[in-house]
Amino acid sequence: MTTASVEFVEVGPRDGLQNERTVVSTADKLELIARAIAAGARRLEVTSFVNPARVPQMADADAVCVALPDHPDVTYIGLVMNGRGADRAIATGRINQLGAVAVATDQFAMANQGQTSDESVEAAKAIIAKAKAAGLTGQATIGASFGCPFEGEVGEARVTEMARRLAEAGPVEVALADTIGVADPAHVARLVAAVRAAIDPLPVRVHFHNTRGTGLANVWAAVAAGARVIDASLGGLGGCPFAPGAAGNVSSEDVVYMLERAHIATGMDLDQLIESSAWLSEVIGRKLPGMVAQAPRFPGSTSTKQLAKAKEA
Ligand code: ZN
16 A cells, blocks of 8 residues: 545435435435544535425535534535536535536436436536636446446446546546445446546545445545545445445545544544544434444543443443
8 A cells, every 4th residue: 555645525414314214304414524524534425405395305415504503624515416506506615516416327327317427427527617617626426337236237437537537627636436335345446546637637536335335445445546536435324326225425434443543544533533433323213334432442442431331230
């Protein structure tokens, strides 16, 4: 491993919550955001500007933005699907970066945003251009980069070509998203390397779901292959829109534990993440899938609280 650090993006307030059945209050969303910032996050996907009839969980996008804490070093990302969403995000005056999504297959692009895959690339480029014209930055994520719920396998050449086209619009990075959690580490290593070469010097961000238990292995493979930005969600919040009850995003605390133990700096405080994961579990009303928060702290002495608990058990 040649890298000494990665950039961490907390996506729990948007991707995590959007895939949870429990509708979380605006106040709790803001607390989640504040906790992530306190733990070190400097880039956060805070909401999406989409049709509230389709995504009721994100209906309070404007209310969240109005109350975002002022923090000069923090980049707030708003996900948008079209020009109208981009206008809404820009109008809040609080979003620093627009996130656009292009989808690797026609059938998924149709289901997700009513466009062909090619049209989704053009729409994402237009959103990035709009962000830049408004003095914001833009980024693009390629959804279903590693597999599609409708079409199955997705060609690596197709994704690489999409990344090259998206890079033409001048985003801060291009991301590969394993939207349905089917990627394996060898596939990740190949695709990250190919996309890196295609968009150099722009960085590659990766977005994994742990639907089939390969999430952390995929993060490791991506970082080893040169991905520089990692999306994760506190507690492993969320799920898969195509698999009710499935595990969510890779968990922030699990990713941070793995990378920090391997001497790759994330800028994140593990203890605070673990504490916030417990808080979030109460808010959502279920045990969250992240594993590190359920295990004794390592290294370091077992806390008296844990000892007391062990005695009870
Ligand atoms: Zn996702």
